[in-house]
């Protein structure tokens with residue numbers, strides 16, 4: 207893998223464990239049914255009072271996804287979340303996801319108030335790509351097109367030529383490669399390596415990784431497949447190469463969900479955050495979904511197939527943010543305008559190619 211040699215900021219394991227513990231302690235499933243119902247009813251009232259709409263990622267708690275859909279909001283992947291916010295008339299967008307998703311929503315919707323249940327909902331890819339080190343890296347490669355994944359800070363997006371999501375990354379890099387461009391890619395080394403292999407593009411990769419997807423284990427996945435030979439293996443491309451190699455379908459969250467509907471298999475082994483099972487089961491109630499193994503040889507199980515930062519979104523934190531109108535996303539206008547350029551390039555590209563950016567059909 208053609209990654210840079212110097213060590214990036216590495217997310218501290220104890221920090222991850224403490225976030226996971228906080229998320230676990232606050233889980234709405236731990237509250238009584240009466241309290242849960244009271245919270246849901248109160249949130250419904252507050253959404254109307256505040257002229258707010260909920261926009262949630264597929265990895266959030268089932269309670270949050272259900273409430274989002276019941277109240278006319280949208281459960282989607284990161285870019286589709288922002289686009290929905292742009293089209294919806296509500297004055298306030300409440301983004302249940304992680305910080306870069308709230309920031310992207312604000313970049314695209316500067317006139318709206320964007321709130322998040324917990325501003326500490328980070329992402330290891332974003333944390334492992336600090337702007338100063340990333341700028342130094344870019345300076346060392348002035349001839350390369352800078353392409354960054356959406357899981358980055360607004361500062362990193364502002365530095366980039368292109369922002370891409372997992373649903374469209376392959377097509378954009380293939381396009382740039384055909385134009386004769388060399389690529390500087392950040393921050394996910396596994397996604398970057400997968401794209402490099404598929405497109406043969408000349409890419410230098412920033413060495414970041416997702417703490418959730420990095421944990422999936424190829425040996426144990428092969429063993430599970432032997433026990434369930436009729437199951438299709440679905441893999442998010444933030445996973446290691448050895449896991450991707452075993453996949454029947456590699457794609458964004460939207461693409462993996464779509465595969466559960468279009469493939470004839472009745473069983474699926476899924477290598478991504480287990481929050482996605484809520485939508486998969488809702489769409490195909492008679493099919494069987496299994497988590498890809500993340501334990502076994504070499505496992506550290508810091509995340510156990512659930513993003514600890516996504517876990518910070520729960521009914522209590524949602525009610526709190528709506529009651530107190532706190533946790534607003536505030537961004538610098540100059541940075542916003544810069545970041546908007548690289549995001550718009552992706553949007554224009556998708557329109558020209560008539561690509562649905564949710565990744566549907568683009569696995």
Ligand code: 13P
Nearest residue numbers: 283284371372458459460
């Ligand atoms: P998608 O854009 O595929 O929804 O992925 C976002 C993410 O954070 C995956 O870990």
Ligand code: SF4
Nearest residue numbers: 304329330416418513
């Ligand atoms: Fe980031 Fe991984 Fe969490 Fe997605 S699952 S938000 S990539 S840490």
